[in-house]
Amino acid sequence: MNLIAKPTKENIKTYVPFGLSLVSISFLDVFINAFFNFNLMAFLPSQLGYFLPLILGFIGFYLIRIEFSGVRYLDILNKNINSNNFNALLTLFTIFIIIKSIPPMLDWFILEANFIGNSKEDCTGDGACWVFIKVWFNRFMYGLYPDAEQWRINTAFLILFSIVGASFFVSEKFKKYFILFLVFVFPFLGIKLISGGSFGLEYVESAAWGGLSLTFIISAFAILFCFPIGVILALGRRSSLPAIKYISIGFIELWRGVPLITVLFMSAVMFPMFLPDGTFIDKLIRVLIAITLFEAAYMAEVVRGGLQALPKGQYEAAKSLGMGYWKMNALIILPQALKLVIPGIANTLLALVKDTPLIFVVGLMELAGMIGLAKTNPKWLGMAMEGYVFAGLVFWIICYAMSRYSQNLEKKLSTER
Amino acid sequence: MSKIIELKKVNKWFDKFQVLKDIDLEVAPQERIVICGPSGSGKSTLIRCINRLEEHQKGNIIVDGTELSESTKNIEKIRAEVGMVFQQFNLFPHLSILDNCSLAPIWVKKLPKKQAEEIAMNNLKRVQIDDQALKFPGQLSGGQQQRAAIARALCMEPKIMLFDEPTSALDPEMIKEVLDVMVDLAKGGMTMIVVTHEMGFAKEVADYMIFMDEGKIVERAKTKEFFESPKSERTKLFLSQIL
Numbered sequence: 001m002n003l004i005a006k007p008t009k010e011n012i013k014t015y016v017p018f019g020l021s022l023v024s025i026s027f028l029d030v031f032i033n034a035f036f037n038f039n040l041m042a043f044l045p046s047q048l049g050y051f052l053p054l055i056l057g058f059i060g061f062y063l064i065r066i067e068f069s070g071v072r073y074l075d076i077l078n079k080n081i082n083s084n085n086f087n088a089l090l091t092l093f094t095i096f097i098i099i100k101s102i103p104p105m106l107d108w109f110i111l112e113a114n115f116i117g118n119s120k121e122d123c124t125g126d127g128a129c130w131v132f133i134k135v136w137f138n139r140f141m142y143g144l145y146p147d148a149e150q151w152r153i154n155t156a157f158l159i160l161f162s163i164v165g166a167s168f169f170v171s172e173k174f175k176k177y178f179i180l181f182l183v184f185v186f187p188f189l190g191i192k193l194i195s196g197g198s199f200g201l202e203y204v205e206s207a208a209w210g211g212l213s214l215t216f217i218i219s220a221f222a223i224l225f226c227f228p229i230g231v232i233l234a235l236g237r238r239s240s241l242p243a244i245k246y247i248s249i250g251f252i253e254l255w256r257g258v259p260l261i262t263v264l265f266m267s268a269v270m271f272p273m274f275l276p277d278g279t280f281i282d283k284l285i286r287v288l289i290a291i292t293l294f295e296a297a298y299m300a301e302v303v304r305g306g307l308q309a310l311p312k313g314q315y316e317a318a319k320s321l322g323m324g325y326w327k328m329n330a331l332i333i334l335p336q337a338l339k340l341v342i343p344g345i346a347n348t349l350l351a352l353v354k355d356t357p358l359i360f361v362v363g364l365m366e367l368a369g370m371i372g373l374a375k376t377n378p379k380w381l382g383m384a385m386e387g388y389v390f391a392g393l394v395f396w397i398i399c400y401a402m403s404r405y406s407q408n409l410e411k412k413l414s415t416e417r
Numbered sequence: 418m419s420k421i422i423e424l425k426k427v428n429k430w431f432d433k434f435q436v437l438k439d440i441d442l443e444v445a446p447q448e449r450i451v452i453c454g455p456s457g458s459g460k461s462t463l464i465r466c467i468n469r470l471e472e473h474q475k476g477n478i479i480v481d482g483t484e485l486s487e488s489t490k491n492i493e494k495i496r497a498e499v500g501m502v503f504q505q506f507n508l509f510p511h512l513s514i515l516d517n518c519s520l521a522p523i524w525v526k527k528l529p530k531k532q533a534e535e536i537a538m539n540n541l542k543r544v545q546i547d548d549q550a551l552k553f554p555g556q557l558s559g560g561q562q563q564r565a566a567i568a569r570a571l572c573m574e575p576k577i578m579l580f581d582e583p584t585s586a587l588d589p590e591m592i593k594e595v596l597d598v599m600v601d602l603a604k605g606g607m608t609m610i611v612v613t614h615e616m617g618f619a620k621e622v623a624d625y626m627i628f629m630d631e632g633k634i635v636e637r638a639k640t641k642e643f644f645e646s647p648k649s650e651r652t653k654l655f656l657s658q659i660l
Contacts, residue, residue: 316470317507317566321521321573322497324489331520336511415511415553 007066016074019063026057027095034100054092061088120380132383133390136374140390143210143370149202153213156190187224191217206284207363212394215366218288219353225292226352227345230299231338235329237304248300255297261358263290268362287359295352302344306337339413346406350399367391420479421446421577421608422467427476429462436462437473438632446576449609451619451640454629455655460612463629464579467610468499481576497525500570504582506562508554514541514565515550518572526573533572540568544598560591564598571602578602580611616660620644628652 007015029040030053041049061082069075081091112127115134123129133140142150163186167178194217197203209217236248255263267290268283275281310333318328338345357368365373371387374380422444429437436459444450452460465471466478469485469492478485480495509517518537522528528536541547544564546557554562563583570578580599584592596618603609603622613619619626619640626643628636628651636643636652647653 311505311507313503313505313507314509316501317503317509319470320468320496320499320501320503321569322493322525323521324493327524331524332509336509339511413511415555 007063009066009069012066012069012071015063015066016069016071019060022056022060022063024060026053026060026092027099029053029056030096030099034103053096054089057092058085058088061091120383128386128389129383130386132374132380132386136370136380139211139374140367140370141211142213143365144208145204145210145213146202146208149196149204152193152196152201156193157213157216160186160190183224187221206282209284210365211370212367214364215353215356215398218284218291218356218359218366221288222291222295222352223349225288226295226299229292229296231303231334233296233300234303234307237300238307252297252300255294256301258294260291260294260355261361263294264358264361266290283362284364287362287364291352291355291359295348295355298348298351299345302341302348303337305344306339306341307333309340310337339410342406342410342413346403350402353398353402354395367394419446420444421481422610423477423479424467425477425479427463427466427473427478429459429466429471429473429475436632437466440476440632440634442627442634442637444577444608444610446608447606448624449603449607449622450611450625450627451623452610452612452627452629453614453616453619453655453659454635458629459632460629461581464501464581464610464612467577467579468496468501470501493525497573498575499577499579500573500575501579502563502566502570502581502583504585506554506559506566506586508562508566508569510554513551513553514546514557517554517565518569521569522572536574537568537572540571541565543571543601544568558591559587560594563587563591563595567595567598567602577608577610580609580613582612582614584613584615614659616644628655630655 007019032038032040039049041052044052062085064074065078065082065088066074067078069078082088108127110127112125114123114125114127114129114131116122117131118135119131120129122131138147138150142153145153160182163178163182167175167182170178192198193201194209194213195204195206233248233252236244237252239245239248264287267286271286272281314332314336315328318332323331356366359366360369360372368388368391371391375382375384375387420443422442424440424442427437427440427442428435440463442463452463454460462471466473466485467480473485481498483491483495485491485495508514509520512520515534515537518540519530519533522533522536523530526533538547538550541550544567546561546564546568549557549561549565554565557565563586567583583599584595587595592615596615599609599611599618600622609622611618611623623640626636626638626640627634628643628647628649630651636647636649638647643652644656647656
């Protein structure tokens, strides 16, 4: 039975305004309810008042669902969020949930949050205690690195960022030298600056390093080394020489099959037992090697995916021009294969950055580790939420930046115009 | 007359299937040879053996005095002297046409970049696509891509050019522009071995015709004789179907 005529182009003039106002009323009701805690429909029986926005919105959406109305925005709206009754319901639910969840989030993050003070006791509001982050900020950035020496970390990162920044503005010719410097010179210069021990700089042992700066150091070194190792392993796995092929397969499958946390544990605890007495390799270096080799195995498989996607003709064309194995791979095969797997590479590198907190098992504390330490401080108990929200936000910013960069790179390198 | 390519009793197997059976072939400098035959007859495999894209298991292949063997040095030396054009063009899609052409001269022959690009431009002019030099392969038509591939091979200044069905992947109206380039090349005195079904082209430029079937050379004859009075029945049958 049709209580009301089906919405068509004929009755568009009456149905659309009426439908839209119904939808608006339903949103307005939920909005006022959520933000000002005032119930417009209070005069109705409680159950009806609870469901009324949904019912009104549903009827409103039904009324404006006019196919090929000729009104551009209405058509776009209907096509995307109001194509049938079920879709209309989903739309309403989603929008209601978003509206409902904004006020409590806003309260916790900003309105009821505490920004002023130096101790937990200053946090009197119901929201987040950002004082915790403020007080511990220095530790979250630098770990246990001595305050007086922190300028060294700052300088190292300042140099890094200014070179990276400058490399976007210089011509192609100079860019090459910038990149060579960044890859081959800067890492060792930077690490020397931070660890000290010469040039009159005080030695700071790696156990004192920590916080976000350690996250960056570990990520940067692991990315720098795991990439070439991964490429070589990928080529090795496709080699026609059985020895190289099976060593590569063995290496990749071994490292891929082991959880990173056990690898780290072994690097810190078991590995030194195999070393001759008196030899000592810094814990940070052992951890770096472990992460690098672990991620290299993943990288190898990503790169191999790209190698396999290339048509055989590319190899043959390169060979027919007299190129040997290395020239063929460096000039023809890898540039194409790596371009194909940029999303996969970005994936692996993001996972690498997010895996760094696992170094807590060997007692090294980067950002998340420092937060874990701070939240167990007797004076700051109960701050886990603030700490991990902060850590999540920082990691998200880093990873999102990397993700955007990889998308940019993909676009820039695309030749299928 | 000295030979630039010599094949002596060449045999090749793919697993147990024999694709080449006792192939004997001699090519003199500046000779132009067209190989034809039904599909699966081993004609592509034969010319791919000449620059070692396929490995032969028995017999000898000697190119310009160098014997093809396991020696990587010999293989790379021969490949630098033998240009090859493929059915699927196989241009490098990540490089511009100019870079496609100048890459091998720069890295294999160690020419300075400027000189290599000059050679590349000359060869692109020769195949009449110098106006497309800065485009990428994906932006060119099939005929233009194949001409670019020919130019790329020519940039290595090869003594021999191998063509593996160069027009089979092209639209009919683009075949002519590629064949014109090849005719031009033949008239310039290049040693050429061409696998093709374009009999008009064969009649125009070939010194010798070779007909292959089931891995064997069935007939080898001067072009005129080959078309006017083929000796073997198999050749006659093939020609009657193709012409």
